[in-house]
Amino acid sequence: MSYITFDSSKQTDFVAIGRLCIDLNANEINRPMEMTSTFTKYVGGSPANIAIGMARLGMKTGFVGKVANDQMGRFITDYLERNGISTSGVTTDRTGAVTGLAFTEIKSPSDCSILMYRDNVADLKLQPEEVPEELIAGAKMLLVSGTALAASPSREAVFLAIDYARKHGVAIAFDIDYRPYTWSSDAETAVYYNLVAEKCDIIVGTREEFDMMERFERNPERLDEITAAKWFNYAAKIVIIKHGKEGSIAYTKDGASHRAVSYPAKVVKTFGAGDSYAAGFLYGLMQGWEIARCMSFGSAAACIVISSHSCSDAMPTAEQVHDYIARCERGEITAT
Ligand SMILES: Nc1ncnc2c1ncn2[C@@H]1O[C@H](COP(=O)(O)OP(=O)(O)O)[C@@H](O)[C@H]1O
């Protein structure tokens, strides 16, 4: 059953809006960051990772965002272009803003954390008038990432992008992407995330991210079905709740639910799971696959990324994901 209609006449498959940042992943792993000396630099930012994932899977992809007017900004735009991602919607900040940094700490495969430097970042200075209506209008799907709502003018730019998408029949996916360090008030966060979620066809988040959105509502047992049901009263057709190694659950507007277990993985670090899962799932939807197959594909994509040192660089091709699934089915991959 197809829950989302994609306009096949559109020239671009996927456009994401939000942050373009830098991941600095610790090279000396299995120790706290205080004991780390060197890092490897990758393009980062959840929406960037997802866009890179979609491009790596063969989707014609574009990006709407803002980069710093420095070497890091040029590193990011060069990387996007080398990965076939249109940067026509990426503008350069002229106010002296900087690139958001995510320092990652890998104390153990299951104990990872991210230290984010988010002050005066270029990505939150994206202006509404810098959002290209024609790029969004020409896409089958727009991805909105929640952290872009953390400050003006990026916040207003996102709402305008959503308006453009709805005006032009573009499917809208919302990756909640809650990063506490970027927000100043829990109430403000919940209000803006809810205002966006009401307008989106697909909503993806962890149980904790939905808990944040529900802070003014009653769901004391944190029941996924209560969480999902609310959104089908709005624009949503699919609501996905991610549960880490325990897998994920997808609810659809027709009342069905689909549970996916995770695949085994030789985990290096846990972050990057959500971005690769989102890319894999949304790719599957765009192929017209059943929900369960989309979830499995996303779950396998996640395993490939969490078994790697990077997020963006490690985003897999479709062939790699299919191969990973086949190897798991043959029992050739065991979890560590
Ligand atoms: N340790 C793990 N082993 C195997 N798969 C995992 C693991 N952690 C996450 N995944 C997969 O990645 C998906 C998203 O991970 P999750 O941690 O829930 O999202 P996020 O990275 O956004 O917090 C999960 O639903 C699961 O399929």
Ligand SMILES: O=C(O)C[C@@H](O)[C@H](O)C(=O)COP(=O)(O)O
């Ligand atoms: O989103 C960021 O700014 C940091 C990311 O680049 C980093 O790779 C990460 O945290 C991935 O997030 P996840 O996939 O939600 O774990």
